[in-house]
Amino acid sequence: MADDQRLLMCPENLHEGLRLGPIFYVVKPEQIEAFAKATARTNPLHTKSSEQIAPPTMRLQDYALLIASRFRGGSGGVHAKHWSEFHAPMLANQTVKTEGRITSVQRKRGKFYFDLEYESRDAVTDELLVRQAITSVLLIEGKIQ
Amino acid sequence: MSTDASDVAREIVSTPYLLDADAAKAYSAAIESPPRRAPRVNIHTDDDAARKAGYRAPIAAGEQTYALMANFILDSFGAEFLRGGRLEAALVKPVFYGDKLTMRARVLEASRSALQLEVWTENDRGERVLTGTARVPRPSR
Numbered sequence: 041m042a043d044d045q046r047l048l049m050c051p052e053n054l055h056e057g058l059r060l061g062p063i064f065y066v067v068k069p070e071q072i073e074a075f076a077k078a079t080a081r082t083n084p085l086h087t088k089s090s091e092q093i094a095p096p097t098m099r100l101q102d103y104a105l106l107i108a109s110r111f112r113g114g115s116g117g118v119h120a121k122h123w124s125e126f127h128a129p130m131l132a133n134q135t136v137k138t139e140g141r142i143t144s145v146q147r148k149r150g151k152f153y154f155d156l157e158y159e160s161r162d163a164v165t166d167e168l169l170v171r172q173a174i175t176s177v178l179l180i181e182g183k184i185q
Numbered sequence: 186m187s188t189d190a191s192d193v194a195r196e197i198v199s200t201p202y203l204l205d206a207d208a209a210k211a212y213s214a215a216i217e218s219p220p221r222r223a224p225r226v227n228i229h230t231d232d233d234a235a236r237k238a239g240y241r242a243p244i245a246a247g248e249q250t251y252a253l254m255a256n257f258i259l260d261s262f263g264a265e266f267l268r269g270g271r272l273e274a275a276l277v278k279p280v281f282y283g284d285k286l287t288m289r290a291r292v293l294e295a296s297r298s299a300l301q302l303e304v305w306t307e308n309d310r311g312e313r314v315l316t317g318t319a320r321v322p323r324p325s326r
């Protein structure tokens with residue numbers, strides 16, 4: 041797309057302190073059911089009720105949406121580490137705001153690593169739901185370099 | 186789940202989960218990914234892309250292995266995990282489609298306020314593919 045103003049996803053464009061997002065979404069009951077089914081969940085917490093709760097990492101992939109809000113292209117990455125702090129359950133039909141920040145970039149043993157910390161909050165009350173971080177090895181021209 | 190100091194060193198084991206191509210496809214369909222203009226060709230879907238990155242075959246997304254561990258902790262220790270719990274893990278070996286994964290947790294420390302766990306996931310060859318730690322708050326009495 042000629043009008044795509046996003047930066048190319050490459051080491052030169054990733055730097056510490058870079059803010060990503062926010063993105064907004066509504067937690068869909070259908071996604072809770074599909075995710076629960078895909079991960080062989082039988083926990084009644086995730087079934088339809090007045091307080092239907094999302095599986096803990098259902099929105100872990102928000103990091104990719106944050107990256108895509110700022111960057112395009114690239115070869116993707118390999119997930120090396122992850123941490124999550126769970127503060128409050130994410131509920132069906134809740135409107136959520138997620139934003140993140142690149143907290144470190146480094147070359148180590150010839151590989152390019154970056155850390156992206158991100159947090160999700162109730163978009164209405166600002167209650168913190170989950171804070172997490174991914175450490176990823178960036179693939180450069182399809183290779184771990 | 187009620188756990189006290191006598192549970193320190195106790196090990197909890199999940200039932201095995203077969204992470205095959207169908208499971209990966211269902212997982213991929215259940216998450217929200219950025220829109221793409223071309224079909225997804227990467228280390229999770231394509232032999233050549235996987236080989237170029239140094240793997241013998243396409244590998245499962247690390248997120249899915251991590252999700253299975255988070256689910257296992259929630260199921261084993263209860264919904265308190267979602268209010269003050271923490272999971273930190275390294276994805277130390279690739280998971281190939283067809284691997285059967287077993288999640289394990291060992292109680293390292295049991296205080297009044299929380300349990301500290303060592304957690305890991307093994308494939309059916311006995312190799313650890315995920316290693317980490319977790320914290321689960323105890324229910325307030």
